[in-house]
Amino acid sequence: TECFYPAEHTHQHLRYNPLRDSWVLVSAHRMKRPWAGQVEKPPEEHIPRFDPRNPLCPGNTRANGEINPNYDSTFVFENDFPALQPDAPDPGSDQHPLFQSKAARGVCKVMCFHPWSDITLPFMKTPEVVKVIDKWAELVEDLGSTYPWVQIFENKGAVMGCSNPHPHCQVWASSFLPNEPALSDRCQRDYHQKHGEPLLLQYAKQEAEKKERVVVQSSHWLAVVPYWATWPYQTLLLPRRHVLRINDLTAEEREDLAAIMKRLLTKYDNLFEVSFPYSMGWHGAPTGPHLKEDNSHWQLHAHYYPPLLRSATVKKFMVGYEMLAQEQRDLTPEQAAEKLRNLPEEHYKSREE
C-alpha cells in the first residue's frame, strides 16, 4: 500500500545530517527500477538451541581452550581474536604529515544475550532484555572508568558479517576517540553552543510533534527514521529525558527500553517476514578522561543500520557513488517510517504458530 507524498518528497533532494555534518541524496523515484542483481541467502531457519561445536553456547570450549560456564542469562568474555589489545607498543611516527600513525590500545569483549542459540531479542522476555541492558551499563561503567570510548555494537545476520547465529553483541573499548563519535561530539557541541540546547533533545521533541517519522514510542523512549537516514530502514532510538550515558538510565527507563527494543525489532522482522539483519550500536558521552569534562551537549542514543531494501534477499548496496561521492537512498525516510509504523506489533512467527 503506497500512499501520497508531496512532490518535494518524491523528487530527488539533499538532506542534512546534523550529527555527521554531511548530506544524503534522497532519490525516492529510484525504487521503480527493476532489480536483476545479487540476492542474499535468507538466514538459516533451523538453528539448534544448543550446538556442541558453537563456541558461544554454555559449557562449550572456545578457540583459546577456555570452557564457557553453564550461564543462564548474559555471558561476557574476551574476544579470542581481538582487534584491540591492552599492550600494543607505540608505533612512533616518522613525523611526515602524510605518514602519521598513533598507538591504539583497548579491549574487545563478546556478550551473549541468552543461553539459547535459537532465540533473538524480540522473542526474549522483557526482564531478560533488561539483563542485557544492565550488562551494557555495567561494561560502560567499568571499561569507561579508564577508556575514553566504549563501543557497544551488534552485527546481526550473515549479511552483516556476523559469523555466529547465537544472539550476541560486542563491546570494544579504546584508548582513542574513534572517528564517528569524534565527529558526533563536535556536531553536538557546536549545536549546543549555538542553540543552547542539546541537539538530540531538541530533535526528539520536534519529531514527537511532527509524528511523520516516528516508528514506535513509549513514555521514556522514541524510535524514528531520522530525517537524514541513509540506510533504507535506518532508525534512531532516543530517550526523552536528557541522559548522557547508558549507565545513567534508571531502572524504569531500562525496563521501558527493553520493551521498546522488542517492539522495534518485531516490526523489523515483520517488514519482510525474516529475522531482520542490521548493525546497531550505542553512542553516549565519552568516558575515561572525559568523565571530568562538561558533556552536557551529549544525548545517549542507539543507531540501527539495517541493509535490506526491497525484500528479505535484496539489500541496498552502498558502493561506487556512495563510496566516492555521497550516500544515496531510494525511498524517503517518511515512506520508510510509515511502512514500519503500520506493521503489526505481533511477531509474524507467533501468528504462524
Place this chain on the structure above:
Amino acid sequence: TECFYPAEHTHQHLRYNPLRDSWVLVSAHRMKRPWAGQVEKPPEEHIPRFDPRNPLCPGNTRANGEINPNYDSTFVFENDFPALQPDAPDPGSDQHPLFQSKAARGVCKVMCFHPWSDITLPFMKTPEVVKVIDKWAELVEDLGSTYPWVQIFENKGAVMGCSNPHPHCQVWASSFLPNEPALSDRCQRDYHQKHGEPLLLQYAKQEAEKKERVVVQSSHWLAVVPYWATWPYQTLLLPRRHVLRINDLTAEEREDLAAIMKRLLTKYDNLFEVSFPYSMGWHGAPTGPHLKEDNSHWQLHAHYYPPLLRSATVKKFMVGYEMLAQEQRDLTPEQAAEKLRNLPEEHYKSREE
C-alpha cells in the same frame, strides 16, 4: 609466502588519512582468526558475448524502448533509472537547523566499455582502453562545463551491487559538490596552504622513493596501496605530473594510463584467481563554477575499493564497529602491496589457455 615485518607493523595502531582527515585502525594480527561467516558466490564464469535480453548489448532495446546502436567501441546513454534528474524542484526548507534540505539536480549516464559482454578491462587491447579514457575526458569536459562535480565510477561484480556483467561504468554529474569530494577539496587545500605543495604530488614522490607500498609504476603513473588504506587491497592511482582533471591528460599519458590500468587489474584478478570485484572512481578538481577558481591544490587520482579479504568468496565486512566507530583493517597496507607487487603480470586465464 608471508614475510617479516617489524613489530610496529603487525601490532595494532592507527594511521591518518590526510585526504579524509580521519583515522583507520590497523590490526594485522586479526588475519589469524578463522572465518565461519558468509561466503560470496564466485562470479559467473560463462557469460555470453551477446545476450539478446541484456539492455547493454549493441542493437538491443532498453527499458525506455530506445534501441542501442550497433556500437563497436564505447557507448554512452542516459541511465534509465537516474538518481539525479536535471529538473527536480527546489524542496524549500522549513529553516529549522535539524530539518535542512537542498535542491539536487544532475544527470546520470551509463558508459559501456566494449561491445562484448564477456570481456573485462584487463583483456581489452590498450587502444580500446584509451578509447574509454578519451570518453571519460570528453564527459568531464562536457558535463563539467556547467556541473560543479562529475563523478565517474565503476561498480564491478555482483558483490559490489553491479547487476549487469557487461563491462560498463557510470557518470553522475550534480549541481552540488558531494560530501567526499568536498572533504577531499578541504584537505588538499589545507595541505597546500600549509606546505606549499599539492598533497598528492608530495605523496607520490614519497611513495616512489619508499617503494614498500608501490604495486605498479610507469613513466607517468604510480599505483600504491595508500598508507591509510581501509579496504584490504585498496589502491590509489596517481599521475606523477601535476594534473587537475582527467581531460588535462596528454595522449601519451592516456596511453600510459591504459597500460597501467591493465597491469593493475590483471594483478587484482590474479590475487584470488577470480574476476576481481571493486568499486572505483576518479577524483579531480571541481568543475562548473569552480573552473574559474584556483584549484592548484588538486591532483587527479583514482581510488580502487575492492571488498575481498581472504579469497575469491570471503570479503571484508565494514559493519558494526566500522559503521559506528572507525574503519578497521586486518592486514597492513605494506603486506597488501607486497602481495600484489609479487603477483605475475600475465593474467591467470591466459596461462590456462
